Amino acid sequence: MLLERVRATSKSQRGPAEPRANGGPSRRNSSAFSPAKILEALERPSYTACEPVQRLSAFDEAIRILRLEQYVDNTTSSIDPSARQSLVRQIYYWLRPLFPVAFRKYLQRIALRDWSSIPFPKWPVDFTTERIMDEVWRQLLESNGGEALPFIWFWPEGQSSCCIMTHDVETATGRDFCKTMMEMERRHGITSAFEVVPEERYEVPEMYLQELRDGGCEVCLHGLNHDGHLFSSEAVFLERAQKINAYARSWGAVGFRSPVMYRNLAWLHAFQFSYDMSVPNVAHLDPQRGGCCTVMPYFIGDILELPLTTTQDYSLFHILQQRSLDLWKQQVAMIRERYGLISFIVHPDYVNEKWSSDLYDALLDYIAELRAQHGVWMALPKEVDAWWRARREMRLVQEHGDWRISGPRSEQARVAYASLKEGRVVYRVESSKAVAGVV
Numbered sequence: 392m393l394l395e396r397v398r399a400t401s402k403s404q405r406g407p408a409e410p411r412a413n414g415g416p417s418r419r420n421s422s423a424f425s426p427a428k429i430l431e432a433l434e435r436p437s438y439t440a441c442e443p444v445q446r447l448s449a450f451d452e453a454i455r456i457l458r459l460e461q462y463v464d465n466t467t468s469s470i471d472p473s474a475r476q477s478l479v480r481q482i483y484y485w486l487r488p489l490f491p492v493a494f495r496k497y498l499q500r501i502a503l504r505d506w507s508s509i510p511f512p513k514w515p516v517d518f519t520t521e522r523i524m525d526e527v528w529r530q531l532l533e534s535n536g537g538e539a540l541p542f543i544w545f546w547p548e549g550q551s552s553c554c555i556m557t558h559d560v561e562t563a564t565g566r567d568f569c570k571t572m573m574e575m576e577r578r579h580g581i582t583s584a585f586e587v588v589p590e591e592r593y594e595v596p597e598m599y600l601q602e603l604r605d606g607g608c609e610v611c612l613h614g615l616n617h618d619g620h621l622f623s624s625e626a627v628f629l630e631r632a633q634k635i636n637a638y639a640r641s642w643g644a645v646g647f648r649s650p651v652m653y654r655n656l657a658w659l660h661a662f663q664f665s666y667d668m669s670v671p672n673v674a675h676l677d678p679q680r681g682g683c684c685t686v687m688p689y690f691i692g693d694i695l696e697l698p699l700t701t702t703q704d705y706s707l708f709h710i711l712q713q714r715s716l717d718l719w720k721q722q723v724a725m726i727r728e729r730y731g732l733i734s735f736i737v738h739p740d741y742v743n744e745k746w747s748s749d750l751y752d753a754l755l756d757y758i759a760e761l762r763a764q765h766g767v768w769m770a771l772p773k774e775v776d777a778w779w780r781a782r783r784e785m786r787l788v789q790e791h792g793d794w795r796i797s798g799p800r801s802e803q804a805r806v807a808y809a810s811l812k813e814g815r816v817v818y819r820v821e822s823s824k825a826v827a828g829v830v
């Protein structure tokens with residue numbers, strides 16, 4: 392039943408292949424791919440008579456398509472100015488300032504009302520990529536006679552998973568609430584990243600940016616002017632990308648998040664950022680649907696993607712109309728089971744009332760407890776970016792019969808082992824350092 396619904400959805404979501412910008416990911420082979428096929432392969436691993444190597448390369452291709460969201464036609468054409476839906480979106484954006492806030496929220500609920508019937512990616516967190524990786528491990532382990540296989544653990548010092556807190560600053564009200572948020576965070580020993588809009592929305596005094604940096608926080612770029620048109624055409628995007636790059640250089644920022652999570656990953660290469668945070672794991676509650684179906688960072692060219700893996704505060708409060716931590720806790724528990732990246736967007740604009748700032752305080756309390764009790768690495772996005780880049784350069788080497796790690800920051804890395812236990816892939820992480828060349 393689920394498979395049939397997925398088949399129907401993926402068929403209607405898939406668009407014609409179209410050429411990509413230079414250096415960007417291509418849609419090659421994506422027409423031969425559907426989420427239904429990969430779910431079928433995962434449910435019945437032996438359904439194909441392919442050679443193991445062919446199956447591994449098919450899984451590799453599936454992961455690539457999922458990460459780049461090429462299974463859904465939401466990159467270029469759906470935000471083409473000539474598209475009907477896009478016209479509605481543009482009109483909405485032009486008229487938006489005229490609508491009362493309550494009416495705006497009502498319109499958004501109407502626009503997103505079908506979200507709970509979308510079968511793929513899976514709400515509230517999708518692990519299709521991790522499930523494919525399990526299958527890859529299973530095949531490797533079986534071909535290794537069932538003996539455990541080593542790899543470099545995901546996070547430094549053998550920590551169990553990772554958490555980043557980020558804040559998109561939407562208005563002058565939000566900007567002015569940042570200091571209060573930082574103080575709340577400081578009480579819990581937590582620092583965060585603030586995504587700032589450089590033009591039109593509000594003044595950005597240097598003193599404000601310096602205050603964020605002085606508080607141990609990170610400054611990122613949040614589009615150019617947040618007018619909803621960043622991806623309206625390639626020409627517009629490329630022109631704005633240059634300006635955004637210039638702001639990033641002058642602010643010393645290395646991270647980007649797109650306004651409203653609008654994105655076209657084929658154009659990402661025009662940015663000079665080290666990392667991006669504009670791809671949701673599952674995007675049912677965002678105007679641009681899709682999702683990368685993973686809770687792990689991944690590279691798009693040389694830019695690291697740190698996916699958004701939990702529901703945004705705005706969607707939680709105003710679309711789902713919940714005022715509790717329940718959904719966030721559920722998502723965190725699911726991500727921790729997969730040792731993944733827990734990433735939050737909490738807007739300073741939406742947590743400045745008593746009830747919402749109390750809720751944010753409770754979330755900080757919960758995160759601090761995860762760090763203290765469960766070895767969750769609480770980090771700035773730029774620290775996760777630096778780690779993931781170092782990890783990419785590390786190598787496993789065998790010395791005197793033991794596995795060790797060589798490369799940058801290898802003293803923080805740990806050797807882990809994958810093995811099969813009652814048919815499931817499980818990991819074991821070495822507790823001590825294993826740096827190559829150190830006796």
Ligand SMILES: [Zn+2]
Pocket residue numbers: 559560561613617649650651
């Ligand atoms: Zn925004």
